[in-house]
Amino acid sequence: MEQITMTQEAHEEQRLAMYYQPVVSIYDGSAPGQGVAPCHGVIGFEGLIRMVHPQRGILAPAAFANALDHPRLARRIGCFVLDAVLTQGEQWHRDGFPLRMSMNISARHLLDPEFLNDMRAALAAHPDLAPEMCEIEVTETAPMLDFPKAQETLRACNNLGLRVALDDFGTGSASLSYLQKLPAQTIKVDRSFVRDILNDPRDFAIVAGVTTTANMLGLEVVAEGVETVGQLQLLKTLDCRAMQGYLFSKPMPADEVPGWVESFNILNYSNYLPTAHCKISADITTNSFLVAPQLRVLQCVKALQGKGTVPDRVLGPNDECHCHLGTWLERQKTKFFIPSKIDRLHHDLHQLLRDAHSLLPNCKDVDSIGRRLISLNEQLMALVCQWIRDRG
Template sequence: MAKDNQKILAIDDMPTNLALLGLALQDDYQIQIATSGARGLELAQDDPPDLILLDIMMPDMDGYETCRRLKLDPRLRDIPVVFITAMNDAEAETHGFALGAADYLTKPLNIEIARLRIRNLLERERLRRELQRREAALRLAASVFAHTHDSVVITDAENRIIDVNNAFSRMTGYSKDEVLGKNPSVLKSGRQSAEFYESMWCSLLGSGYWNGELWNRRKSGEVYAALTSISVVRDEHGRVHHYIGLSADITPLKNHELDLERIAHFDPLTGIPNRVLLADRLSQALAHTRRASNTMAVCYLDLDGFKPINDQFGHDVGDQLLIEISQRIKDCLRAGDTVARIGGDEFVLLLLDFNAAHECQAVLQRMLDRVAEPAAIGGHYVSVSASLGYTLFPADPADAETLLRHADQAMYTAKQGGKNRYHLFDREQDRLCSVRGSNLARIGSALRNGELALYFQPKVNMRSGRILGAEALIRWHHPERGLLLPAAFLPDIEGSDLAIAVGNWVLRQALVHAAQWQAAGLNIPLSVNIAPRHLLDADFVATLQAGFAQYPQLAANCLELEILETAALEDIGRVTGVMRECQKLGVSFALDDFGTGYSSLTYLKALPAETLKIDQSFIRDILADPEDLAIVAGIINLSAAFNRRVVAEGVESAAHGLLLLELGCDNAQGYGIARPMPAEQLSAWIAAWTPHQEWRLGPGRQTQPLRVG
């Protein structure tokens, strides 16, 4: 406490009595004057001084009463009071000290002695306050030491424990007596290396402070995480006197971090890395492969036949199968390899440190064989296979994202090639995929921009001339290439989601035209070609129902769906189910391009199609090729035997039609009847249509199909 901050309050009804003393003190202290006891009390209460000089003999309230009131105030009672009086008797002095006075100065004052005694009193008061402050600090420290939830450890210069608090015992399980004199290393868990502790002590002795995370072990053996700070306390000579360590148990926080880490980087079902961790592992694997100058394989694996198992036995069995397959794949990997599940039944593998491609292929084949083994799950024996695509780095010098895409493309090739096999990425195939991607984007744009249109090709009864209906055929009004036929763009969208979008557009447009013609008094049944992926889409029947709901006035039999025979046989059970659902709506079916597939009697009986359409490749050459003629005659006889209607495609001349009539096929379509035309031309064509004269005069007596050969 500096002198220039100390204040002395002088209370005297005749301040001139203290003039000499005030002059002697004013250079070292702040001097405040009060001319009565009451005023002195007010000033002291407003801003307590460090020392009070108090005259005894004063009117109204003498010095004794003033002192007594000062000592009653808790804020003022410790302030030293020095009586200044002319009375020089022991009784007055005793009375003053009894009231709590610190000293007596008698008049006349010896200025030098008074100044020294005042200085000593103020110094003693300063020391008293400092001691009081330190005692309060010690009490606070002791309270904090005893009651804090953080562990406190105090060690001596040799790092032997000399004191711990209750929180230490709660955290570690050790009592104070069990650790006194021991080194804190008794808590070490072994999780952190000797180098870690060397670095800690280097920092501690260098800067006098260290903080970080320690993995310690409780008395019970349980490992826990502690956020710890250690401070060095030195003596006045700079030597280490003791160390103080403060620790907080952060095990729940660390466990939560581990849970978040697990959620963020590992698949919750199988426990293997997920897509996020895969990206990090792939980056590291690429760097490792570059340094090692060898080969790594990036593989994309998709299970074959997993969805039917999920559908038949439920998701619990499916999940257990995925766990089993994940473990089998892990068992086939070597140290340093990675398997990650990136969704559903899709996995990515990173196989490192190959010197030749055949080494990789041996691992992949072993993996395929292991995956294909049956598994007993939930009382069921189930089995799947895998289609696996892979690419080799650095032979394929792409970045991480592109490598995954290449492996994915190769996987699809493996699946299309028969499944349960692996396939190496092919650059030419990638180029074709890129071209197809561009084409898909352009066709999607054409769909959105109204560049697609429907043309209609009539189907007729050649014998009677009756209009049977019309087939809706898609066309593309390409801004640069002109009018494009389906063969120029539909193959690009086959198997994609865009095929469904285009198919739905065709259905909607066909219903729009059918409704418009019906409103004009023209009932024309329309045929629409349906792609296999579109037919088996989960929403197909619902979409068809919604389309009919928009046009409730349409006749139930206004729509026929044409499906490829070969496509129907890929999943005959599902196709048959969809067909029967559509037939409940009044929709009929035709097997398109019949004769180019299996044409099995069993399949023909199973598929509930009302019509067979003979492929134009057979019709085109029946005038000159006896084999094609025999095939066509056989199909016509087959349709009669199964009570199916038959329509011949590709009738290009009157001669074609005449021969078909002789064979017993009256229904046809083709350029010899009409080319596909825009919707606005169909009504006029129907009004003007007459069959060829020779068809009307032809084999009218023929009532049964001819048998050829």
């Protein structure tokens, strides 16, 4: 009840504000199906609500999340978000920044009988912003409350020219059939899977599955919560073209956006995008499983130098069976004979890491061990790739 009262007062006193976080394309500055983006790889911005509290300062939605979908406030706040985001987007377009504007729609507002009228009124009030440059984001759980109604409403939004994005995908009970049954153009893979994509083969498999399926359906995939270069590198191998996260920018006030857009260029990240030891176009997940060990070894070398932490599934006694490469090799063993030298080198790599870690923090041979790790991994990757070529 405290959150509801606090949020209602903030709304009445005009202390709700929108911050904006960019969505970027990691390829040539283009979003799939939309041609070349003129803003150096910036596809658009997601509007994220904030509360300006008299004592506590700027509050993120987690501080008042229960109020955002409350029967008394959901539509009122939803209308505020629509007007604020479209007003801002219209102004940016007039100023020469043709950015896609995304806005979050609560489940209750989406299913409200007046939602489409609210949406039409908001679009009519901002004629200089084309509906095609607007995207509504709904969580995958929202349609489950009334699937037929949600499906009908989202189709009507498409008919208005609006894009639809399924947000936080993978966290609810929705199945991949949602991608077939709901009229969405964008899938946003939840940050909880992206966060451990380098450490957990299961998270990697989920992201790979969603991304591959969505790409085959012609949908845009946005990876949420990208915070490290390693995540960016691995996502690229999965052909995940669009990303959002702190690696690029935290949410910012509207007045900071033009300067940020002018200074941002996705080409500055091109040096971070790896070339795999071998390309296997018929199986993109294979390529990614081979890139992941390279990134993890580099992370281990940095950890030995005191510049980070050792990834998961490295130091345990049987971790070579559970890391990305170990998981991939186990899958291959059901169909093919794996040369014993590959298994041995893979085991030796993990053992060298375990031995090196036991010598820290006073080991004097860190640089030498790091070079040995990289050399051993290069030998392993060369053998794996040669085996794949021979097998093909």
